[in-house]
Amino acid sequence: MIEGVLRHCTDVEIDQQYTDTHGASIVGFAFAHMLGFNLxxxxxxxxxxxxxxxxxGEGETWPDLAPVLSTKTIDWDLIRQQYDLRKDGDPTGSDKESQEVSMLALHLLQSALVHVNTLLPQDILSEEKWQKRLTDADRxxxxxxxxxxxxxxxxFELDxxxxLALSLVPASASVPGPRTSPTAAAVPQG
Incomplete structure (x- = not known):
């Protein structure tokens, strides 16, 4: 979103940028403000x-917000307990075990993302038309x-x-092999 505002290749001065739900974040609003446009x-x-x-019991404090106020209240203790995995580069948590569980959960999430990100291109590259379009540099x-x-x-809603409709092709079928630099292939190992 920010990239499009900064490098739109025209002389038009952008003063507002529309985005979908996923573009709305504290960071996005902060950068938009600093760069001088409305998100x-x-x-x-x-x-x-x-x-x-x-x-x-504070419903009367904001009468103009009554139509959008829930009957539920913020669980401040839960927020204090679970806010942020890391603080100043150090894992947070009441003890070493909870810190380790947080880091293991983050590692599992990262590993799952890399796995899915491997399956998606692999599925696409199993089609012959894409195999022919890719050059060695692309691979x-x-x-x-x-x-x-x-x-x-x-x-997030988990169903x-x-x-994902991925056809899990065998690793030997039409998937690019490991990357090797041209110089590494020419140097004998041993």
Whole structure:
């Protein structure tokens, strides 16, 4: 989103940028403000969203917000307990075991993402038309370390009855081999 505002290849001065729900984040609003344009997200389900109350019995404090206030209150203790995996580069948690569990969960998430990011291109590259289009340089540039399709903010719904329609092709079938530099292939090992 920011890249499009900064490098749109025209002389037009951008003063507002629309984005979908996934583009709405504290970081996005901060950068938009610093760069001098308004971030205008289209928020999915904004009509049904409700704000939690800071504490019970405070409904009259904000009468103008009554239509969007939930009857639920913010669980401040839960937020204090689970806010942030890391602080100043150090894992947070009440003890070493909870820190380790947090880091293992993060590692599992990263590993799963790399696995899916390997399966997606592998599935596409199993089609002959794509195999013929890729050059050696294209194959060398393939990496499972992309994340533009990841939504780090917003709402997540897990449906265990749905899955990615990936045809798990055998590793030997039409998948690029390991990368080797031209100089490494010419140097004898030993």
């Amino acid at each position: 205008l997200p289209r928020l999915k389900n904004v009509g049904s969203a409700r704000l939690y109350r800071p504490a019970a 060398q540039a393939l990496s499972p370390l992309f994340w533009t399709h990841v939504n780090p903010y917003g709402r 265990m009855h749905r899955h």
